[in-house]
Amino acid sequence: MTKRRVGAVLWAAGLSLLVSAGAALAAGSTSSLPAPDPTAKNLTPYMIQLRAFDACLVTQSRLMNTTREAVHTPCSCYAKGTVNAMTKDELQAFRDTGYFNDSAREKGYDFIDRCKLKRP
Template sequence: MRSSLPRTGRLVLAAGLFSLLAACNTASRTGQYAALEGYTPDPTLKTATKSNLTGRVRNACTVVQGRLQKVEPSTLAAPCGCYADRTLASLDKDEVASYRATGYFNDTATAKALNALDSCKLPRPV
């Protein structure tokens, strides 16, 4: 199944998640992510606590949403906290394992992240 986000939206999410939020990276579609070639996930993701992962996602959200909304990232602390909490709480163990291994949300985790954006009244990346 192809993600409903356009390529630029996925790249923005991926960049945000690396600093930390949500994009997809699947082995079956590696050509689609040629712009991310050479990317190496942070090795500390493998052993990071769930609380640390939530903090990383919150930070990525503030960076990405700050750029998207053209506001100071600090003004997004509450909605991005909502987003990070809801997203990480909704992921199953396989989705968390995938995120730890790749630094990206897989397709099912991305769908959950998009639902969390909607729930927390944050705009989706275009």
């Protein structure tokens, strides 16, 4: 039951991030992003990966007009690859703002292409 609650909270946080910032999928420029997300302050790399994965599922299923299950594997590839490629500074920048900075965004674009997803 606790795992289910944690999963639901993480999913909601990822969805909230997607709706409010839209940056977990490496889209747009930081000049137009909203205020920092205080919930990102203490996230581990794994938790950042979960946010990116959840946001990817929602965004890519809409972009590709398919189910979330159909994009599960490519979104896992994207989230793991992007977060694993991030430097300590990029991870800290995510914690400070709740979205990818410019250098992490470029890595995100690279993994969107590598994992055969659509660019937003």
